Amino acid sequence: MEELRIEANGNLGPIDSSRIPRYAGAATYARLPRLDQVAKADVTLVGVPFDSGVSYRPGARFGANHIREASRLLRPYNPAWDVSPFENVQVADAGDMAVNPFNINEAIETIQQNALDLTASGSKLVTLGGDHTIALPLLRAAAERAGEPVAMLHFDAHLDTWDTYFGAEYTHGTPFRRAVEEGILDTEAISHVGTRGPLYGKKDLDDDHRFGFGIVTSADVYYQGVLETVEKIRDRIGNRPLYISVDIDVLDPAHAPGTGTPEAGGITSRELLEIIRGFRGMNLVGADVVEVSPAYDHAEITGVAASHVAYELVTLLADNAVEGNRHGAATGYAQQALGQTVRRPAGFAAAVKE
Ligand SMILES: N=C(N)NCCCC(=O)O
Ligand SMILES: [Zn+2]
Numbered sequence: 001m002e003e004l005r006i007e008a009n010g011n012l013g014p015i016d017s018s019r020i021p022r023y024a025g026a027a028t029y030a031r032l033p034r035l036d037q038v039a040k041a042d043v044t045l046v047g048v049p050f051d052s053g054v055s056y057r058p059g060a061r062f063g064a065n066h067i068r069e070a071s072r073l074l075r076p077y078n079p080a081w082d083v084s085p086f087e088n089v090q091v092a093d094a095g096d097m098a099v100n101p102f103n104i105n106e107a108i109e110t111i112q113q114n115a116l117d118l119t120a121s122g123s124k125l126v127t128l129g130g131d132h133t134i135a136l137p138l139l140r141a142a143a144e145r146a147g148e149p150v151a152m153l154h155f156d157a158h159l160d161t162w163d164t165y166f167g168a169e170y171t172h173g174t175p176f177r178r179a180v181e182e183g184i185l186d187t188e189a190i191s192h193v194g195t196r197g198p199l200y201g202k203k204d205l206d207d208d209h210r211f212g213f214g215i216v217t218s219a220d221v222y223y224q225g226v227l228e229t230v231e232k233i234r235d236r237i238g239n240r241p242l243y244i245s246v247d248i249d250v251l252d253p254a255h256a257p258g259t260g261t262p263e264a265g266g267i268t269s270r271e272l273l274e275i276i277r278g279f280r281g282m283n284l285v286g287a288d289v290v291e292v293s294p295a296y297d298h299a300e301i302t303g304v305a306a307s308h309v310a311y312e313l314v315t316l317l318a319d320n321a322v323e324g325n326r327h328g329a330a331t332g333y334a335q336q337a338l339g340q341t342v343r344r345p346a347g348f349a350a351a352v353k354e
């Protein structure tokens, strides 16, 4: 069948859903062309079907294809940014990395090498997981490409800075401790966002703090709101090369049931999307969306949320490619709101926190 794609500015875009029903044909992310259908991509999406690092429910190995299936309804214009990301730049789906499910060390090497290969021509990479183990090799590749340790925003219910599980160093609960040990993170500019849930002990927080992480808890997002959250993050990160890792379990299980280690009390998908929109102009060098486990999903709730998170990340990268937009102000609805007085009962958050 002919593919009938939208084309603009020399960029091959999604299959035109006004001519080929959006539910027809094999899924790529947002119905975009495969990497082998374009000469060169500015932004590449890739899947990593790997979940050998999980501590609880499995299934994130099926996450990338689930996100692709759930992404068929995405449309080409992002009104929150006034940007058509697939027109600004060439975006393509590179398919899945072939990683060894029986050998975590080898899998990590493969992911790192594939990430380096996919960014060799200057393309930015947005990775669809997979469990959170994969963030370590992706960060290694991002730091190597940036030529320096990178800033990182880590959206997650969990810290993922634990040391070992059953003696294993490379798991989905440990990537960011390894990353700090390896010196690939700029420890002046790293923060968790959306953190919550029980820990093993107070030492978890002490260790995490010693590594340099800031923490914006899920409750902080609730009490201070999206705008203050965005402002604080922008202050901390500045213009540093930034990697964003999104564990979908940062969302409340109501917004993302299809995940391996769910924790009650998470942020909403509306909050997460708005926070990312607030990052307009920040120096994003790479990103991932991980921990989508479709067997635990219902009605594609988690897949849809993850597909929209990736869409905002791709929009940020596509927007930055336009001359003069980098270092820009917060965007869209967040921008409008930042210019407004934030209305809240005076002292409410303080009263509750004290
Ligand atoms: N990275 C994710 N999703 N979870 C980490 C949880 C590790 C634990 O079982 O304590
Ligand atoms: Zn998590």
Ligand SMILES: [Zn+2]
Binding pocket: 132, 156, 158, 160, 172, 247, 291
């Ligand atoms: Zn995680």
